[in-house]
Structures are given as C-alpha cells and as structure tokens.
Amino acid sequence: MTLLSVENVGFSYRSGKPVLEDISFTVPRGANVGLVGESGSGKSTLLRLLLGLDSPQKGRILFDGAPLEARSSGYMRSYRKRVQAVFQDPYSSLDPSHRILRIITEPLRALKIPGDHRQMATKAITAVGLAPDSLERYPHQFSGGQRQRIAIARAIVARPDLVLADEAVSALDLSTRIRVVDLFEEISEAMTMVFVSHDMGVVAALCDQIVVLDKGRIVEAGLTNDILRAPKHPYTQSLLASIPRMPAGS
Amino acid sequence: MLKYLIRRLVILLLSLFVASVVLFILLRLLPGDPANALLGVGATPEQIAAAQAQIGSDQPLGMQFLTYLGDLIHFDLGTSFVSRSSVLDEITRRLSVTLPLALSAFFLALLIAVPLGVFAAVKANRWYGLVLSIISQIGIAVPVFWLGILMVYAFALNLRWLPSGGFPLRGYADPGRAIESMVLPVLTIALIMSASLMRYVRATTLKVLGSDFLRTARALGESFPEAFIRHGLRNAAVPVVSVLGIELSTTFLGAVVVEQVFSLPGMGSMLLLGIQQRDYPNIQGVLIVSTLLVLLTGFLADILQRLLDPRLRQEAR
C-alpha cells in the first residue's frame, strides 16, 4: 500500500533556476526510503515539499491517496498529526530557551492532542533511551547525540504515521551515529520513514529502498540491495566507488 | 558593479524622497502658522492672509506637498522667514564650517581609533590593552558638551593656547584663525567619537584575530605582523566601513551640540536657531541637507565596502 507518492514534482526558489525537476517516486506504507545525493542536489528541498513547508510548482504529492494541500490550514493540521520530522543540526533544532519537556510536547500542544502530555513525553523520552529526568533540563546540557534523540522523541511523541529525517545523523560521531541509527531502526518498525542523507553507509544500513538524486533529478531508484550490487547509472556508480572502506580484516 | 551602482543610486533617491516626505509631515505638525512667524509682531488678519498666500500655507496640503517637491527638485530650499535670505546660500555658508568640522573630526577619530583599537585587540590580555578599553569606555560615557566645556576651560581659559569659541568673520580667508578656532571643537568631537569607534575596531579586530584564514597564513610561515597587515586589516576594515556611515551621522549630531558650546556658525546652530524661531524653511533646509549628507555617506560606505569585499559584489549581481 502506498502511503506517499510524489508525481512529476518540479520546484524552484524565487527567481532561481529549478532545484527539482520531474521528481516521481512512491513510499510504501511501513517502508524506509532513503534519499541520497551530494550536497546541493535538492534533498532538503524535496523534504520541505513533503513537509508542506513549500508547495511544488509542478506536479503533486499524494498522501494516503489524497493530494497534499499545503495552503489549507485545516488540512495541514490533520497532516501534521500524521507526519513529523527530524533535522540535521542537533544544535539548532532545539530551541535553547525551553526545557526539554516543552520542546517534546510542542506538537501535542500545537495540534491540541488530548491526554496527559507529561506522561506521553516521558514515554517518548524513555523510548529514545534517555532518563525521564531529562525533561526538566535545557538543550545545552546535552551532547549532540542526546539532542538528536530528543529531536526524535519530539518527532514520535504524537505517534505519526510518517517520519521524515533530514541528515539526522550526519553531524554525529561515528560511535554516536551508530547508536542513533539503531534507534531509528527500532522506531521505524512501527512507522514509515523517509531518510535523507549523503552517507550511503547509513542509508544502506537503514533503508529498504533508495532514491538517488543528482542536480535536482532522480537518477536511480529501487531496492537498496539491487542498487548497491548493481548500480546502473554512472553517477550512482561513482558515488559508491568513492565511499572509503575499512581495511579488510576480521 | 555598475548595475549595483544604479540600483543603489535609485535606492538613494527613493530614500531621499521618503525622508523629505517624513520631514514635510513632521514640519506641518509644528504648532502655529508659519505666516505668523513671517510677520512678527502686530500683523493684521489681511497681512497674515497675504503672507499665507505668499508662502502657500493657505493651500491644501497636497498642493503644498507638490510645490515643496517641485522646489526640492530644483534644489530651491526657499527663503528664510526671519532673515529673508536664501536658505541654500545660508546652508552653503554654514556647511563651510560644519563640513570641515565634521570631516576632520571624523578622520582624526579614525586616525586615533584604528591604531589604538587594533593595538587594544592584539594586546587584549595585557594590562595596557585593558587600560585602552577602559579609556574607550570612559570616552563613550562622557557627554560631548561636557567635554567641550572642559576643553574650553583647560585650553582656552587656563592655558590660553586657543580661542574659546567663535569663528573668524572672513572665514578661511583668515586661515590661521579659522584653523585655530576649529582645533578645540574638532578635538572634542574626535575624542568622543574615537572612543566608540575604537571599541568597534577592537571587536572586529578580535574577530579577525581568531579567524581561520589568519591561522592558515601563519601555519604556512607568515609572521604575525605580516599576516595581520596582509590579511587581517582588510578583513577587519569591511565591517568597520559599514558603521562609518552611521558614525559620520553621529558626528554631524555631535556638531550640533559642539557648535553650541563653541559658538560656531555651522548647520547645528542654524538648526537650533531655526527651531527656536520656528523658521520653517531653515529647519527644513538644514534637515534635508543633513539627511542627504548622511544618506550619501551611507551610500559611499556601501560602495567602499563592496570594493573591499568581493563577496558583496557577487551578491549584488
């Protein structure tokens, strides 16, 4: 079953050349889809469209069979209940002036989701492996990896169907990165995820399907294993060949 | 660059237009009819009406505005109500005092502030660096007229080195005395201004001192002075240039007060007198010209900044 489908989407920033052209792909319910590509290829822009922060100038995006209406606030409210996001920079994605509790419960408050917010926040924060007393602290008291966990807790607290992650682990240390990737793997069991990264290794570890972007166009898309084994497009091939590998050993 | 220049020029003109609209509105808010001021004591209603017709204050506001703009375009600033002489002439005469005053104070301030600011930054963690920043702090907190009064007291009354105020009748035809009478006012403004400027120079220099490119240069074998002169100064200059426009406008402002302390016949005393006498054409003229000057310096600062910084040049395209 398709949860999200992108059809012939084209987009350009005000008075600029097209950043995305003719993008089409689908995200099956429950699947993890990885969006890879080099810097400036349009990954973040595409994600903004999926989040309804901007509207495509061409084509359309279907969520659960219905078109995404970024301009209708009523529609967006219900859409936000089902779609959440995690961002790249763990330092700028949490408002430094609020306590963690406030930060995590923001979607609950904003979307007027009923229930005991503190309890839901506690549940989310333990789900990402942090102690419940973290809720009373401020972002600057956490390390980068911990912050990214907090951001994930915020994304899942409202139990969305779809989580969009933009370079969510790129800024982290190798050892921290692996722990956060594990966490993503865990939560993605219960939901659908679109994962943007330039790090092929991470995407390969996490996603069932890969969409490769180059200069605003999709150059290749398909199952992860197929693409890794036999990349068809020369761009994908060079991308794969460039990835440094560990020296062989045990 | 040319395209930017044109765009910036258009903005300059637009700004001037907006500024003159703001001025027009502000001035019409002043109480009393200008015609009263024109006639002084004992005018009959008929005379007032005639005077109103003469200066146009009996016309609808829109009409007044159009005439006002039309005059501006021809650079006709009108005739003073009180002295009945051309405002533009008077301003030109006064500018010959204020402009040299402000400009030399400004350059003197730069001359003081840049080396000291750089020095204070380079030696930030030495005691003399600290002393310098304390001195600049003090300079910022001293009211300019107070310093002026102290200057007069010290250099004119006690030491008798320089005149306490005034400006020679023949102006620059009497260069010795003209310069003498400018020394203290220029010093007063320059000292106050250099204090805040120095603080700014120090801050930007500190930033440059911590920059990666300076470190790169040194890592490749440049000595500190070499690297600082070659890379640091120019980079520190860019943000400083951007505040110079505002600083210069502050200098004009300082001039208003300082001209009062030193009885100089400049734009500042003209404005003050104009306000006291409700001499609209004079107030209006002074403000338009000073706004023009300030906008112009802003414009020049922008251009200079763009010449210094290639990144800005690209942005403009």
Added chain:
Amino acid sequence: MSASKSILTRFSGTNATFWLGLLLVGTITLTGLLSLVWTPYDLSDMVAGRLEAPSWQHWAGSDRLGRDLFTQLMIGAQIALIVGCSAVAIGAAIGVTTGILAAFATRFLDDALAAFFDILIAFPTLLTAMLVVAASDEASLGTAILALGIGLSPIVGRITRLLTKQVLSQDYITAARVSGSSWPSIVFWHILPNILPFLGVNLALQFGLAVMAEASLSYLGLGAPPPNASWGRMLQEAQGTVYTAPWGAILPGLAIFALVIGVNLLTDGLRDRLDASRRQV
C-alpha cells in the same frame, strides 16, 4: 561546565566590569528609588544661600535660588531612569514590532521596511527628538521621552529584524512549524525568547544613549521644563556659574557619566556571560 563555577572563576577577570557596572547602576537606581520617598530637602525649598559650596548641610552645595543640589541630583537620578527606561520601552515597542514584521514580510515589504529603518537612522536620534519636541505644543518630560523613544525605534527595529532573521533560519523554527505551531505562537514562544537576550544587551546600550540624548536636549534647552531637575538641565543652569560654583556643573556631569558607563559595563559583562553560556557544550 557548571554555572556557579564559571561565575567564580570569571569573577576576577572580565567580570570585574560587570560588577563595577552593577555597582554604579545599582547605586543610581537605589538613589532614584529613594528619592521617591525621601530627599534631604524639598526640591523647591530655597533653604540655603546663593551658590553655597558643598557642606554637611548641603552635600552637593546649592544653586542660585538656594535650593539643595543633592536633592536635585537624587531627583535627577529618578528622571534619568524614567527617561532611559520609558524611551527604551517606547523604542522597543515600536522597533520590535516593526522589526519582527519586517523579518516576516515578503521580500518587497522587507526591503521597504529595512530601507525605512536606514532612512530614519539617518535622522540622528537627537535631531528626531529635537523635531518632535519642537513639534509638540509644550515641552515636557513626556514629549522628550516620546521623542527619544521614536528616535531609538529604527535602531531597535533594524537589530530586531536581523536577530529575527537569524532565529528564523534555525531548524527549531522549522521543527515548530512541522509540529503544527502557528506563526503567532512561534513568534511568542520561540522568536521572542531567543532574540531577547541579545536584544536586551542592545536595549541597555540604547538606554545609555537615551540618557545622554536627554542630557543634550536639556542642555540645548529643549528638554523637560523646570521644576524637573534633570541632570542635563542642571548642567545647563550651572553653566553660567562654572567659575564661581564649579560643583554645580561637575556633579551632574559625573552623574550622567556614571550612569552611562555603569550601563555599558553592565552590558559588556552580560554579553560576555551570554556568549559564554551560548558556547557551552
């Protein structure tokens, strides 16, 4: 790094300025507050002789009418604080609103507002203030404050606009939008709290400017009318007696100086701390 430790270790260094600033501003504030309930004499009581020198009865001497100058200095502190605070409040109210508006506006309106700030900044604060004072029927403390507030507003506006744009580019704003927060609540909950520390530092600087500008206005004879004993007016009144009674001109000058430098030092100290806390982790 723990906050308490950092305060202790920094106490001796740059934070000496902070404490000195706090001391100056604190003393003046307390004096101003005290003047509300107690002054050595009544402001208008002509209790002393003409231009008496400072003595045990009159700590700061007396003016031409034999009024106690220390009382005037105390009231002056009150007025300086009122002028500074209210002018900054007015400047902030106008400046922050338009600044945020500009940051949010479409490109055209943003450009227009930004240019407008620049133009208004081109009228220096004092000139704007002089005009507004001249434009009002009666010079009063109120008009002086209003004038200064209006004069400060474009500076505040420009800074607010820049700060807001910076905050707007942060991921937590996008995160808040994705979380479903409306723009007003984003402004209220995310933008304001995050620009406030920096804005605060800047407003403190504007406070110093306002006090100084009021002194200049009063000196030029465009400030608050008597019997308001503003320091600038005291200076102006004492200017003619500099030779016979120099304390009349020196003391208010020192008071202005102390307040402005106090605020600046305090601000610098605060900024250092702010930088330190932002740099954490």
Added chain:
Amino acid sequence: MTQDLLSVQNLSLSTADKGLVKNLSFTIAPGERFGLIGESGSGKSLTSLAVSGLLPPSIKPSGRIILDGQEIVGAPGKQLDSLRGDAVATVFQEPLTALDPLMPLGKQIALPLRRRLRREGKPSGRAEVNRHMRDLIDQVRLPDPERLVRAYPHEVSGGQRQRVAIAMALACRPKLLIADEPTTALDVTTQDQIIKLLTSLVDELGIALMFISHDLAVVGQMVERVMVMRNGACVESGLAADVLTAPKDSYTQTLVDAAHRFDAALEGRS
C-alpha cells in the same frame, strides 16, 4: 631508523582551569604517514596546533615537541615563524574560512610560494612565481587555472577551495604536512579525489604526513601508523593495519565495529 622528524613527548595542553590534552607521546619519521583518530573534541586539532606552535594564547603547553631538531614548546616567536612553512605546513578542515575571503586565490598561493623561493635562494620574480604556481595548480589538478588565479574563495566549489589550500601548503615544500580533517566538509566523491591526491603527492615529494580524521576508513586508507585519542588522551596506537583490524582498546573496538557495520550494509549484508 634515522632521526625522527617530529617527536612529541609527554605533551599536555591546558587552559587556566581545565586540562585538554594529557601526556601525549608519539613520533613521526621523515616521509612517514601518521594518522590521528578520535571523536569530536578529543584534542586532535589542538595537538596539531601545538606541533606548529599556533596554540591560542589561552592554552598553555607542557612537555616537549621536537620538530626538525628544534624545540617548539617555549620557543620564541621568530624561531617558530621560520620553522613554519619550512618544517611544517597545515591544511585545515573548513576550506571556506581557511582562505582569506578578500584575496584572489592566485595571490594566496603566490605568498607562501615566494617565501619558499626566497628561503631556498631561488629567483622569486613574478615570472618564476607564476611558473611555479602553474605547476602547483597542475599538481593539485585544478581545472581552468586562468580563471582560478583571479577568482575569490567564494567563487569556487568547496573541493576546489580545498585543493587551493593544499596547493598553498605544498608551495612551502614542508617536511611535515599536517592535514586536519581536510575532507570532512566535502562530498564523498570529492573527498575520494582529495584523499587520492594527497596520498600521491606526499609520496611523490617525500613529505611526512600527519593526517587527522574521525573517519576510520579514510585514515585506514591513508596512513601507516595511527594513534586513537579520546578525551585528550591516547587510548591506543600502532600500525594502522593492526589497530583497525584488531583493536585492543574497547573504545577503538566500538569505532571499528560501527565502521564495519556501515561497510557491511554497503556490501548488502545487513
């Protein structure tokens, strides 16, 4: 083994209230490629700055650093100036900020180049400098040299900027080249090119390399010996092949495991 080019003994770095690097000892032989691995904030950059005598004034070193036979710790500024560029040169992580934004790239390359030519007593006229500069630009494989020398840093891509930075360092012909995470800010394909370039250049010119990175795979490809750092201290060091295949320390182990997991995923074996 001949005399070490760099010998660091018991190096500690600390600010007034905090130790940042503790008791570090290692050596680099002439022409050797040495790697420094560790998580963010472990003190890698500070160590490299200490080696070239460029520590920020607030950080005080103790211990000994002997570079090309000269003591660095406590040496007067003049002596360090002549050592930098000659004995050691550095390429930094962030290519945009490491170059002077207001100076054309050609001029930035020419500066260290002319210094070296003077040092070596060779003619350093404009023509000579230009000729050498062309060679350097070719060496780092920068396209379109005509445009490049006149361009400003913001006008070229990140990879190109990093090549310019490398060219500047190579212009010094140092005995030791320090590369502090020179590829972290770049795309994988660009990173790959830069790594290959660096390896071949140091081989060609016989320059010793101190390569700093948190990416095990990258370090593994480049160097002969590595040192792993954590919280300012060395946790393990040895031949790269040994440390990356059979780590002894548990922290190194987790790093290696993590890297292997992503590698494995790429092989399609997750």
Added chain:
Amino acid sequence: ALLTASALTLTPAAGLAQDYTPDAVVNIGSLYEPQNLDNTGGAGQGINEAFNGNVYEGLFVLTDGGDVKPKLVESYEISDDGLSYSFTLKDGVTFHSGDPLTATDVKNSIERVTAETSSSSRKKSLSNIASIETPDDKTVVITLEKPSISLPYNLSYVWIVNDAATDISNSEDGTGPYQLQEWRRGSALALVPFDGYWGDKPTNGGVMFQYFTDATAQNNALLTGAVDIITSIQSPDALSLFVDNPDFTVSEGASTTKELLAYNDRIEPFNDAKVRSALSRAVNKEKLLQAIWGDYGTLIGSFVPPTDPWYVDLNDVNAYDPESAKALLAEAGYADGFSFTLDTPDYDPHPVVAQFLQNELAKINVDVKINIITANEWYTKIYKSHDFEATLQEHVNHRDIVFYGNPDFYWGYNNPEVTKLISGSESAKSIDEQTKMLTEANRIIAEDAASMWLYLYPQIVVSTSNVSGYPLNGLNSQFFAADIKKVD
C-alpha cells in the same frame, strides 16, 4: 590669534604721544545677533545695537545720557498749534553709496516705519502723522493729527535710508560714520569707517560685533581677549571674574531693563486689582534680586526706571507682606488660592525666576504651572494672540510706560484714567506738564499692581582696560561705537 594678548600689552603704552591706536578694530561681544538688517522687518534688538547711530542715523539722536538732540536736522520749527514740524536738513550729508541726503529720503524712511507691512515696534508712536511733505530737497514738513511732544524722540529711531536702496534686509545704505563690511550669520558683523562721513571721523579703525548664543561663551571670549567689550553682563557670577582684575574695566550704567511678571489683565482672576496686589505682596523681590543678581540691580516697585523723568520710588506700594497678601486674596474670594500657567521664555533668567515665583506663590496657595516657550512663541502666542494667563518678560526700552496706556497691549491693562493721562501727556504743552501727568500714571499703575515688577537689571559694561569711550547706558539698545578708543 595666539591671543591678542590683551593682558600683556596693557601697561599704558608709555611715551606714546597718542592715547589710542586710530586703526585698531574694536571687538564687541553681544548676545543679540540681528535676524536681518532691517529694523522694520522683525530683525530684533541686535540691529539697533549694531546699526543705530553707527550705520544709520536719524533726524534726531537719543544720546547715551538720555537727551534728544538734532542729528541730520540742521534746525526745525514747530507751528503754534504743535501740529506742524518743519525740518531743515544738514548740508553735505551723503549715503554710503555716494548719493546725497534729500528730503525724499527722509519722507520715504519715515513711511517705511509706518507702512502697513512694517513690523517696527515703534509704528504706533508715529501713527498720528497725517502727512509728510517735501517742499524742497532740504526741507521736510510733518503734519500731525494731534500734538505730540515726543515727536523728536520718536524720530530718533527712524533710520534715514537712501530711497534708492533695494535690499534693506541684507545690505545697508545709511549716512552713519560706519559702513557694513561683512556679516557672517551666526558669527560676526563688521563695520568699517565710512570715508565720506559728514561728521567727525571715528576714533577707531572699525568695530566688529561678535555674536554668542550663550553668556558663558561670551564671557570666555572676553577673558581670552577675543572681544574687547561686553555690552551687558548677564549674571553676577561672570562679573566676579572681572571685578578687581586690573586687566578689565567694569562700569555700571543707568539701566532701563525691567523684569516683570505680566498678567493677562483681561481675564479672571487677574482682572481684579486685589488679586494682583496680593500676588505682588507675596513675592520677596529682594530675595529674588539677590538670587539672580547678587549685589547688583535695583528694586523700583514699578515700570519706570530712574532714568525716565517721571520716576518715583514706589517700592512701598504693595511691598512684601505675605500675611496681607493672604488676606487680600481672601477678600477677593480666593481664600483657597487658585492656579495659573506662567508662560516662561526659555532663556536666562526667566526659568529661574519662574521657579522662584512658583515657590513663593505656593505659600499663599497659588499654584503656578511653568510652561517654557521660545522667544518666537512668545511673540505669536502672547504678544499677538494674547493667549496666556501670565508671562515673564524683560522690557528693555526707555520711556515705555506708554504701553500701560494702550488697552490693546498684550497685558491688556485697561484703566481709563491711565489711558487718558498717557495719551494726554503726548499733547502736553511742556515737558513739565508731560512729566507731571506720567508721574501720576506711574503711581496709579503701581497701586493697581497692573503687573508685578520684579527688579531693574543692572546695566554693566565690561571691557578690557585698553579700550575706553564706549557708551554705558545703552538706551534703547543703542551702542554708539564712533568714540571708542583702543590702545593696541
């Protein structure tokens, strides 16, 4: 100049035959810069100071001693009914432009003052001129509607201007001993001797009026030798610098400058003489004078200074007596006091005086609100529109009691008896009769407390001790410069 070094060269140039340097320029410090050069065009008192008797001359001159003497008039005759004056002009008088003085010039000059567009403050005193005729080039005949004993006095401030002159606001063409060399607004105005002057050559090489916006700057200029003379010192504090200092000469002249609190006598409660008397009695003027002027200045109890022939000491009328003030106020129905706004010009000493009054009147429950206004506002709001309750002002003119005889004057004092006395005095047959009538008027306004006369300013001139021969009294703001001698 690195100091004109007044202090050093002072020792009287011993052995020198001349007691002054004929070509020395005399620098005069003044606070009253003219706004333009036309005394009928709202130029202010500064133009009289600079030009009257120096650049322009009248048919008559008011000497520094207060006498009216012929100047450009050789001789004149008055008809028996006192309605027709026939003036014969002096021979050989030329304007600075070279034109000879003719009767038409005189006619035009007088008409300029009485013209509708003129804003001369003396316009009204000349309004009973019925006609001016010029039978020949040297004769002017003025016919009056009513006899006017002070016509020669009034003509002393009518400048005789060349009728060919065009731009009187920005240039001059007079007959005086000096001609205008240059005027730099906001700074100074220079006069040089006119070679073709009909009378005695000035005893100096020219005068320069240097203008200041505040008294302190002016004093500094005198101290540093930048000016030689200050025509009127504005505070006793400045004086302490010059008194007992051998480098300076301090002289006290006869003053005509009166500080007063003028009520708007048309309106409640100031239309009640009891209220006005009460206020007068509530203010300790001696203390005020002491505060403002230290040991200088005098109290006169009325509007008439000792130099006017109709002066009498009226200090005992409505003298300081707060108790009786309260009683009077209660009598007038204001036992609980009242409040009023005091429009106060923004320059020294008015704001200080206002604060003093505020404090004194508070003691009899009268609440004073101080409203600071500029001099210009004072003219439009108070002088012209009469839109005020009370105001402070200094009146500098000589013989200006006549203002109390004009019910339309800004303070609106309307006592038919006084009006009659004052207008009758103009038609008086003799000086004695005029003096008697005006003395009577003076007494009545004092008893009526028409205004509150606070004090008479001292008239103090300070100069460096190497200048002499300057006028001390400065009547009607005149400052004759031609006899000043300076040793350089």
